Amino acid sequence: MFNDRFEIYTLSIVFLGDFNPVIVQPFWLANKKLIGEREAEDIDIKLIHKDLVSFKADWFTLELNKARFEIRTSQQPYFEAIRDLTLGTFKFLKETPINGLGINHIFHIPFRDAEQNRQLGYSLVSLDKFSGFFRDPRVLNLQVVEQKRADGRTGNVSVALSPSTETTSKWGLAININDNFMLAPDQTGRESELVELLNSEWQNSLDRAKIIADGIWSTFAAE
Amino acid sequence: MKTVTEANKSSILELPVTKSLDGSNLINETVYQIISDQIVVVQSSNDSSKKDATVVNDGNWLDFDVPKQIGLFAPPAKKNYFNRSQKWIGHILRINEDNTFSAKLEDLNDLTTNEYAEFSLLEVSPDDHELLDVGSVFYWSVGYENKNGTVRKASVLKFQRLPIVDDAEIKRRIALIDDVVDNVDQLIKKISWE
Numbered sequence: 001m002f003n004d005r006f007e008i009y010t011l012s013i014v015f016l017g018d019f020n021p022v023i024v025q026p027f028w029l030a031n032k033k034l035i036g037e038r039e040a041e042d043i044d045i046k047l048i049h050k051d052l053v054s055f056k057a058d059w060f061t062l063e064l065n066k067a068r069f070e071i072r073t074s075q076q077p078y079f080e081a082i083r084d085l086t087l088g089t090f091k092f093l094k095e096t097p098i099n100g101l102g103i104n105h106i107f108h109i110p111f112r113d114a115e116q117n118r119q120l121g122y123s124l125v126s127l128d129k130f131s132g133f134f135r136d137p138r139v140l141n142l143q144v145v146e147q148k149r150a151d152g153r154t155g156n157v158s159v160a161l162s163p164s165t166e167t168t169s170k171w172g173l174a175i176n177i178n179d180n181f182m183l184a185p186d187q188t189g190r191e192s193e194l195v196e197l198l199n200s201e202w203q204n205s206l207d208r209a210k211i212i213a214d215g216i217w218s219t220f221a222a223e
Numbered sequence: 224m225k226t227v228t229e230a231n232k233s234s235i236l237e238l239p240v241t242k243s244l245d246g247s248n249l250i251n252e253t254v255y256q257i258i259s260d261q262i263v264v265v266q267s268s269n270d271s272s273k274k275d276a277t278v279v280n281d282g283n284w285l286d287f288d289v290p291k292q293i294g295l296f297a298p299p300a301k302k303n304y305f306n307r308s309q310k311w312i313g314h315i316l317r318i319n320e321d322n323t324f325s326a327k328l329e330d331l332n333d334l335t336t337n338e339y340a341e342f343s344l345l346e347v348s349p350d351d352h353e354l355l356d357v358g359s360v361f362y363w364s365v366g367y368e369n370k371n372g373t374v375r376k377a378s379v380l381k382f383q384r385l386p387i388v389d390d391a392e393i394k395r396r397i398a399l400i401d402d403v404v405d406n407v408d409q410l411i412k413k414i415s416w417e
Contacts, residue, residue: 008304034384036350059381074304077364077379080312088386166302 002214007167008108011079012072013086013198016100017189021053021064024089034088060085072104083202090195101155101181101194103201105209109217110169117163117171123220124161151204153197155181159212175213179205305377308366311338315359324355328363342380351382359383 025048030040039057046054054063059078062071071082090096111117121127121139130137145158157179164172181201187193311328318324322344330336342363347355354361360383368377 003307007306008302009306010304032386034386036348038348038350074302075368076305076308076366077310077362077381078305080310080362080383081381084383084385088384091386 002107002210002217005217006107006109006213007172008074008106009076010072010074010106010108010166011082012070012102012104012106013082014100014102014104015069015086015090015098015194016067016102017069017096017098019064019066019069019096021066022048022050023093024053024062024064024069026055026057029085029089032088032092034085079206083198087195087199090192094192094195095190097189098192098194099183099189101198103179103181103198103205103209105177105179105205105213107175107177107209107213108164108166109173109175110164110167111171111173112169114171117173120161120173120220124216153181153201154184155179157208157212159216161216175216177209177212179208302372303368303370305364305366305368305379308364311363313340313361313363315355315357315361317357318355326361346378346380347382348380351380354382354384 026035026040026043026045029035030037035057042058044056046056048055052063052065055061059075060071060073060082062069064070069086071086073079073082090098111120118138121142124142125139127137127139139161141160141162143158143160145156147156149155149157157177160174160176160178162174162176164174166172166174179201181194181197183189183193310331312331313326313328316325316327316339319341323341324344325339325341328338328340330338344352344355351361362379362381362383364379364381366377368375
């Protein structure tokens, strides 16, 4: 079971649009009851600037610049809470134009040794084709994209494999699945379309990420 | 060519390092800095053979020498994460006089499964006490917490915080509470003493 394989599951929600970063501060969130007052007091503020706001709470990290909003956590009990915090924030900022949504799932999997790491590369890429001009070729990063989403929505799904620096093992793999949604041709981005989509597509995205990661891992494990 | 000196450096925000397959660190560190009140993104390197880097500053490209970074940055943050969790979404049915509350739980891994449970108010964070009410929604997880390298089994209760900012949302919440109350009524009717 893939569920038993990954050590860390990081979930990140990204909006692309036109933001005013300096609004979204811990005490604004507390004032709107989106987080607790004590939580706001304990937040580690890294930077509050007109162009960039960055802070870290116990259960999430938030970074916002003029073009990009991102909230993330590696603590599974709080996945729904960061979704709610995002929905709540943009319910209050509903005039904000948003033209892209990414629900990003990163699974960090420890390997027991370098050989297992190498085998994964061999199972996914025909490295024999490189052997004519590379001695002992290896895979470092691999990215595959589904250009047109299977669910008919506008956007794409991509998966990137790379070495992980997060696992307890020296050898680790990060499977980064980006579930990207863009505006449909008839949408303006000024009517919270993608905020609503975050809510309606949430469970589908979680399920999709598990299926993709499980599929990649099964390919490897079957070799 | 403009040179960025150590005196200009402040507010280092992020230092991800990409690891190569042989475990050594590669390039691709991203560092945000404020230089003369402008936020810039520096792509730089731990590799002493790569001395030059580029600063993007409002569209102007500036070149400067990267000073040796080892020791300049704070040590990496401890990794805190929570995994292998079993998760439920809970709806409060009743707040009891003995400092407990009763709730209906839906298994988030199997939405067809409902369970009923009682929780102590001691499990609720002080910040969330104001949210305790019949119909309130919370998330309950049990799993393994890794905090600064120490692993322990943990149970986490987190109350849902969603603002009610329009009439449609108010109607949806009322319907949800009605649904919960109906469920309680049905449950009570099913209880019989032999």
